[in-house]
Amino acid sequence: MPSKVEGWKDEVYGNEIREHLFEFAEEGWEAIPEDEHDAWFERFKWWGLYHQRKGQESYFMMRIGTPNGVIEPGQLETIGEIAKEYATGPVDNPEFGDAYCDWTTRQSVQLHWIKLEDVPEIFEKLEANGLSTQQACGDSWRNIVGCPVAGKDEHEHIDAWPIAEDLHDRFKGNDDYANLPRKWKVSITGCDEGCGQGDINDLAFEPAKKDGELGFNVRVGGGLSRKEPRFARDIDVWVPPEQAADVAAGLSALFREYGDREDRFNARIKFLVDEWGPEKMRDVLQEEFVDFDLPTAGEDMREKYTYNAGHNEGHGDHVGVHEQPDGKYYVGLNVLVGRMGADDTLELAELAEEYGSGEVRLTQRQNIIVTDVPEDDLDALLAEPLLDTYEPDPHPFMRGSIACTGTEFCSLSIVETKNRQVRYARWLKDNVDVPEGVRDFHIHLSGCTASCAQPQIADISLRGMKTRKDGEPVEAFDIGLGGGLGENPHFADWVEMRVAADEVPGYVENLLATFEDERAERVVPEEQRGRDGETVERQTFREFIAERDEDELQALADPEETSYEDPYMNNTKMTWYPYADEDDMGDSPAPTDGEGQPLPADD
Amino acid sequence: MADRILSVNAYTTLDLLEGTVEGHGFTEEAYAVVNATADREDPDHVELQVEFDNTQLDEVPAHADKVQLSAAEARELAADLEKYADRVEAAEE
Numbered sequence: 001m002p003s004k005v006e007g008w009k010d011e012v013y014g015n016e017i018r019e020h021l022f023e024f025a026e027e028g029w030e031a032i033p034e035d036e037h038d039a040w041f042e043r044f045k046w047w048g049l050y051h052q053r054k055g056q057e058s059y060f061m062m063r064i065g066t067p068n069g070v071i072e073p074g075q076l077e078t079i080g081e082i083a084k085e086y087a088t089g090p091v092d093n094p095e096f097g098d099a100y101c102d103w104t105t106r107q108s109v110q111l112h113w114i115k116l117e118d119v120p121e122i123f124e125k126l127e128a129n130g131l132s133t134q135q136a137c138g139d140s141w142r143n144i145v146g147c148p149v150a151g152k153d154e155h156e157h158i159d160a161w162p163i164a165e166d167l168h169d170r171f172k173g174n175d176d177y178a179n180l181p182r183k184w185k186v187s188i189t190g191c192d193e194g195c196g197q198g199d200i201n202d203l204a205f206e207p208a209k210k211d212g213e214l215g216f217n218v219r220v221g222g223g224l225s226r227k228e229p230r231f232a233r234d235i236d237v238w239v240p241p242e243q244a245a246d247v248a249a250g251l252s253a254l255f256r257e258y259g260d261r262e263d264r265f266n267a268r269i270k271f272l273v274d275e276w277g278p279e280k281m282r283d284v285l286q287e288e289f290v291d292f293d294l295p296t297a298g299e300d301m302r303e304k305y306t307y308n309a310g311h312n313e314g315h316g317d318h319v320g321v322h323e324q325p326d327g328k329y330y331v332g333l334n335v336l337v338g339r340m341g342a343d344d345t346l347e348l349a350e351l352a353e354e355y356g357s358g359e360v361r362l363t364q365r366q367n368i369i370v371t372d373v374p375e376d377d378l379d380a381l382l383a384e385p386l387l388d389t390y391e392p393d394p395h396p397f398m399r400g401s402i403a404c405t406g407t408e409f410c411s412l413s414i415v416e417t418k419n420r421q422v423r424y425a426r427w428l429k430d431n432v433d434v435p436e437g438v439r440d441f442h443i444h445l446s447g448c449t450a451s452c453a454q455p456q457i458a459d460i461s462l463r464g465m466k467t468r469k470d471g472e473p474v475e476a477f478d479i480g481l482g483g484g485l486g487e488n489p490h491f492a493d494w495v496e497m498r499v500a501a502d503e504v505p506g507y508v509e510n511l512l513a514t515f516e517d518e519r520a521e522r523v524v525p526e527e528q529r530g531r532d533g534e535t536v537e538r539q540t541f542r543e544f545i546a547e548r549d550e551d552e553l554q555a556l557a558d559p560e561e562t563s564y565e566d567p568y569m570n571n572t573k574m575t576w577y578p579y580a581d582e583d584d585m586g587d588s589p590a591p592t593d594g595e596g597q598p599l600p601a602d603d
Numbered sequence: 604m605a606d607r608i609l610s611v612n613a614y615t616t617l618d619l620l621e622g623t624v625e626g627h628g629f630t631e632e633a634y635a636v637v638n639a640t641a642d643r644e645d646p647d648h649v650e651l652q653v654e655f656d657n658t659q660l661d662e663v664p665a666h667a668d669k670v671q672l673s674a675a676e677a678r679e680l681a682a683d684l685e686k687y688a689d690r691v692e693a694a695e696e
Contacts, residue, residue, distance in 0.1 A: 448612035
């Protein structure tokens with residue numbers, strides 16, 4: 001029997017939801033019948049709205065889908081203005097202030113504290129500027145990701161942006177693909193660095209050459225989350241660029257028809273690939289969902305992949321100054337944990353307009369890039385005070401941090417995340433030596449076993465848990481090591497459980513000291529020295545971890561208290577908001593009306 | 604250490620318990636997670652899940668234990684838990 005969610009979906013779906021949403025917005029929060037809350041919240045996801053957690057009733061997170069992370073001239077200003085006016089809550093965040101934008105690991109935008117009553121105005125403003133929240137959440141095509149500098153990068157073989165745009169236009173808002181068994185995540189990349197992170201998507205298009213022609217190899221069934229992470233499997237299909245959309249449609253339809261609608265935990269296409277194997281997947285696609293002969297796979301470029309690969313070459317994470325093929329430059333800025341205040345966002349919009357074309361791009365590492373800066377204007381842009389906060393040349397420990405939303409807003413999370421990771425990064429920068437040759441160090445902090453911060457593919461993976469310290473339950477982390485992508489992707493090995501949150505920095509310090517002491521080094525023979533002229537080749541952190549077994553990994557370091565102080569040790573999921581002075585659930589003002597005033601409780 | 608088997612998030616019933624794994628010739632202590640759940644739609648049983656932190660255990664391979672309870676059995680368990688909870692509280696006074 002199909003799941004209850006399936007039942008709700010049949011009754012009211014697709015564009016009908018918008019009408020209901022606007023009616024509720026007009027009448028106010030209390031117009032939604034309380035016994036229908038779950039059903040309506042599920043439907044609102046179709047329009048990119050996620051109801052916030054217990055203690056924050058009547059507030060929504062809003063996700064704006066920006067395919068491939070492209071934010072066109074003028075749009076960043078729109079986003080900043082909406083954040084400033086609407087994304088404010090009853091209490092400020094002590095680190096980030098009263099209104100802020102989150103750049104996500106799928107190159108999209110999240111705003112919090114959104115009131116239902118403001119949704120029609122917000123949608124009007126977004127849509128007037130070519131932006132939309134449609135299908136950003138829910139069982140549908142999620143934001144399409146890829147190399148954020150598509151069309152503007154020297155490592156590019158095919159400009160995948162027009163195809164990503166085409167896929168977005170074809171499938172978003174398309175009722176035939178609106179009701180899939182589960183979320184559907186697509187990546188399309190045209191550069192040889194692997195920055196589309198195709199390996200962790202349901203459907204990945206990766207650049208490949210077939211008989212001298214450039215196109216894409218197709219991989220299916222990647223995805224993180226729970227204990228079943230998978231890398232996308234090669235189904236031995238190549239397509240020329242003009243047929244990518246047809247194959248995407250075919251696979252999406254295949255998923256729609258054959259994906260498991262009985263058990264949501266078994267619904268992602270990764271499980272279907274497990275069950276069928278790549279060959280049957282290809283056969284079914286060929287026989288039932290495309291009307292042309294699918295060529296076999298071409299020659300891929302995976303041996304060149306550098307993105308999140310654990311070494312320092314290539315354009316890596318896009319942070320820094322890089323030349324575009326047209327002679328202008330793109331400047332990648334480090335945004336610690338992906339969060340930028342609304343005022344900073346507006347200022348960046350101005351800078352992008354002044355120095356570039358006004359366009360910015362979002363990356364899967366929660367960072368932002370200003371494109372199209374003429375060489376003559378580079379120095380002036382780099383001298384702007386805003387870039388002292390969002391640096392193009394950040395300290396390695398400030399660079400590489402990814403954190404999910406956490407107990408601040410998310411109902412799944414066990415621990416506080418973003419503010420904590422900011423504190424971790426700062427403490428590491430101030431107290432720990434960076435091992436020689438390390439340019440950035442990836443620490444991904446997730447609040448629970450869902451994988452929104454992609455913990456399995458980081459140098460150090462932190463996953464929220466609890467432990468007992470001095471008799472009290474406190475926030476803690478399971479720790480994993482040595483994950484990453486590249487030619488041979490690898491999921492992290494989990495080595496420690498329940499490390500108290502205030503002992504994690506000490507653990508990292510001890511670990512890096514051991515790494516620096518014990519890692520292998522060799523002198524590079526002169527004739528083998530690469531462009532960088534390095535005379536000593538040092539084992540990377542990922543290589544170091546890969547060659548050690550479980551016992552050796554556990555012996556590498558111990559957690560330890562240090563000068564690091566953590567203000568969020570108490571069980572923040574039990575608060576209505578972790579940073580409120582009066583944070584007990586009973587002190588919550590929620591639910592509130594359209595003006596943020598507490599609604600009287602029913603007696 | 605192997606990865607956790609059970610999902611652990613804010614909805615998990617109890618994410619910080621202390622417990623003992625006892626076998627023939629061994630007893631080990633570790634933290635554990637206990638979760639009660641049932642399918643959202645048309646469940647035919649309640650599932651009670653237990654997982655000990657495998658980093659603290661040498662004698663058993665990483666695993667999670669799950670038992671299926673009928674509605675009646677779940678209530679019987681709940682009743683026993685209530686009864687013993689009363690007893691513990693009384694002893695604390």
